Amino acid sequence: MIRLHHLNQSRSLRTLWLLEELGVAYEIVSHQRDATTHLAPDSLKAVHPLGKSPVIEMDGQLYAESGAITELLIERFAPKRLRPATDSSDYGTYLQWIHFAESSLMLPLLLELFTKKAGVEDNAFLDGYISAEKHRLLSYLNDEVKDKAFIVGNKLSGADFMLSFDLIMLAKRHALADYPHIEQYALQLASLDSYQRSMRLEVNYDQSIG
Incomplete structure (x- = not known):
């Protein structure tokens, strides 16, 4: 077990x-x-x-x-x-999204969390980096999930499990108003049995x- x-x-x-x-x-x-x-x-x-x-x-x-x-x-x-078959055209895309959740998206989200917890305010470099990077990544993802129930091949896959933690958390915090396609995608994942x-x-x- x-x-x-x-x-x-x-x-x-x-x-x-x-x-x-x-x-x-x-x-x-x-x-x-x-x-x-x-x-x-x-x-x-x-x-x-x-x-x-x-x-x-x-x-x-x-x-x-x-x-x-x-x-x-x-x-x-x-x-x-x-997961898609390893010889399919979706497999590379699947791997990209599997790793995107931690290697790209998580960094600005953690920096935002840590700076708030540490009471870091008015740091132009950090504030500018976090805001710009977060917007860049979420804008990209927002375009990718438009009209999609799932991120790859319109079928539930490991990539959805990986993205779920970050995105459902943001949706619950009402932090996705500027990214309506992500919000719809995240809430749809959260509705699954x-x-x-x-x-x-x-x-x-x-x-x-x-």
């Missing part, structure tokens, strides 16, 4: 949703963010040296990094259903709620 080390309000939501969509047997080991720092607890460091989530245990091995876990689980359990099941689990395990 797969064991998911799940941290509340984290990228682990991608993996939780994917496991629900796959319908495979798994168990959740819950880890809670520190109520003051909002950082991951030491319990995750006891699982993996990086001390981050998601981490899965499968076949006696540990795997970290949500992108790698997404690709690994899909290759194992749903290569024909949740498997995503709804994963969110019910997230709420059940998140001790910071209520």
Whole structure:
């Protein structure tokens, strides 16, 4: 059985949703963010040296990094259903979006979060970079998802799982008013039955709620 080390309000939501969509047997080991720092607890460091989530245990091995876990689980359990064929014209596009979520989009979002938490104000360089880069990336993505239910081949794939964490978070914060196609795409993903099941689990395990 797969064991998911799940941290509340984290990228682990991608993996939780994917496991629900796959319908495979798994168990959740819950880890809670520190109520003051909002950082991951030491319990995750006891699982993996990086001390981050998601981490899965499968076949006696540990795997970290949500992108790698997404690709690994899909290759194992749903290569024909949740990714394009490797010899198809969509496969390269699929890989691009799998990696876009972390390698491009996440940077300005994290910088924005960290500067606010650190109380950094009126830094012309940081403010200018974050605003411009975020707008550039979201504008590009907004054009790409226009009239699409899913990002690649109009079919649910690993790329949607990877993009979901960033985009659904922004949609819930009402931060996508200038990017209506992204908002529609994100809310459509959030309406899927498997995503709804994963969110019910997230709420059940998140001790910071209520």
